[in-house]
Amino acid sequence: MPDSSPFPEGFLWGASTSSYQIEGGNERSALWDWEEHMGWERSGAAAGSWERFGDDLGCLKALGANAYRFSVEWSRLETEPGRFDREALDRYVGWARLLRKEGIRPIVCFHHFSEPSWLIHERPRGWRDHGMVERFVDFVDWASEPLSAAVEDWLVFNEPNVFMVGAYGAGIFPPGRRLLLGRARELRDTVGASLADAHNRAYELLKRRQPAARVGVAQNVADLEPAGPGDEEAVERWDRFMHRDFLDRTRERLDFIGINYYTRIFVKKSWAPLLPLGVLPGYAELERELGPLFRLLGGRRGQGPRTAMGWEIAPEGLERVVLKLWRRYQKPIWITENGLAPVVGGVTREQFLRAHLAALAGAIAQGADVRAYLHWSLLDNYEWGSTKPRFGLFDRERRPADGAAAFAEFARAGSAA
Ligand code: BGC
Numbered sequence: 001m002p003d004s005s006p007f008p009e010g011f012l013w014g015a016s017t018s019s020y021q022i023e024g025g026n027e028r029s030a031l032w033d034w035e036e037h038m039g040w041e042r043s044g045a046a047a048g049s050w051e052r053f054g055d056d057l058g059c060l061k062a063l064g065a066n067a068y069r070f071s072v073e074w075s076r077l078e079t080e081p082g083r084f085d086r087e088a089l090d091r092y093v094g095w096a097r098l099l100r101k102e103g104i105r106p107i108v109c110f111h112h113f114s115e116p117s118w119l120i121h122e123r124p125r126g127w128r129d130h131g132m133v134e135r136f137v138d139f140v141d142w143a144s145e146p147l148s149a150a151v152e153d154w155l156v157f158n159e160p161n162v163f164m165v166g167a168y169g170a171g172i173f174p175p176g177r178r179l180l181l182g183r184a185r186e187l188r189d190t191v192g193a194s195l196a197d198a199h200n201r202a203y204e205l206l207k208r209r210q211p212a213a214r215v216g217v218a219q220n221v222a223d224l225e226p227a228g229p230g231d232e233e234a235v236e237r238w239d240r241f242m243h244r245d246f247l248d249r250t251r252e253r254l255d256f257i258g259i260n261y262y263t264r265i266f267v268k269k270s271w272a273p274l275l276p277l278g279v280l281p282g283y284a285e286l287e288r289e290l291g292p293l294f295r296l297l298g299g300r301r302g303q304g305p306r307t308a309m310g311w312e313i314a315p316e317g318l319e320r321v322v323l324k325l326w327r328r329y330q331k332p333i334w335i336t337e338n339g340l341a342p343v344v345g346g347v348t349r350e351q352f353l354r355a356h357l358a359a360l361a362g363a364i365a366q367g368a369d370v371r372a373y374l375h376w377s378l379l380d381n382y383e384w385g386s387t388k389p390r391f392g393l394f395d396r397e398r399r400p401a402d403g404a405a406a407f408a409e410f411a412r413a414g415s416a417a
Helices: 030-038 053-063 086-101 117-122 131-147 160-169 184-209 232-253 284-290 316-329 349-365 404-413
Strands: 012-016 067-071 078-080 105-111 153-158 214-220 223-226 256-260 264-269 279-281 333-337 370-376
Touching: 012 053, 012 105, 012 333, 012 404, 030 117, 053 086, 053 404, 067 153, 067 370, 086 105, 086 131, 105 131, 131 184, 153 160, 153 184, 160 184, 160 214, 160 232, 184 214, 184 232, 214 232, 214 333, 223 232, 223 316, 232 264, 232 279, 232 316, 256 316, 316 333, 316 349, 349 370, 349 404
Parallel strands: 012 067, 012 370, 067 105, 105 153, 153 214, 214 256, 223 264, 256 333, 333 370
Antiparallel strands: 264 279
């Protein structure tokens, strides 16, 4: 990398995906029936990646990537309780080997929201039942053994905070509980505690097998701002609940912290009934859900341009978030997701990339130890209920999208300046 690069030697440039969102045909996942239950658009063949890894590899090579983050699909690998499919696992092992051969570091995640449907039937309380920890750790143990021949970088969970809130708080993922309606603390003490415990146990076993491995988490972190004067305490409460609780419980067992950064939100104190923790967090999704009530309760959204998801584009927030986590935890930071579903005529992916990479360089200049930038996503995928948002550097036909050439140039030059 040229001396003028703001990014350190060995910096990882790559993209991220998840099994359920790209592979297609994951019929054994609890999400498969869930799609129907929710009336979602079906994931169907998604991007067809289960059969098209060669094409995906071609995309990574075209980007000049030196890292690829993907997840292994628990429901494919443990088809019934305790019954593991070695042939399916070998396919992932083969992918990891091919990546290494091309000088692309495989980064493997064990849990990206999708879980086997037998599991939900076996344990209807899901992660509120601490027995889930054992089940999950057994799966990690079995899957990581052959994979560790080619993989040294692991994410135990993707966004445990979003999973907890989505599946047990807001009821949008299976098993569809809604504990945020007044029982947020219980949520944190049951699901939150189990997920952290599972991470810690998985970390121990991965490191026992491979002491040099790097094991982390991909945590969704929004830049939080007070909606108005007097809302600082609400920001603190939401930050602790959403961002820090998991990291505080696992900090001794994180070799790095992965940040999935998309947007900033304004947080307001509010004692309106049913809002969690006395807080109104200004997510686009909540604004949609509450309709006019959102404003009536004092909800605030940023004024910047928005993506097709309705998320405000706020690159400067990335610098703040990285510095905040770096200063608190003193662990290397990897950007494990950052990206957009562009709006026609709006901010382009190239502009988005430039602005976010500049923000990242800003954090590095102020001392943060940042080692990776992984764009979400390599491909247009299944965006949990819809195939419309176009997060990909490539479309489903593997044609480069706007921004792919710019990404390749930034990765080559080690800079977006
Ligand atoms: C998730 C991805 C998702 C992306 C864009 C992240 O929260 O990890 O699965 O596709 O955001 O919504």
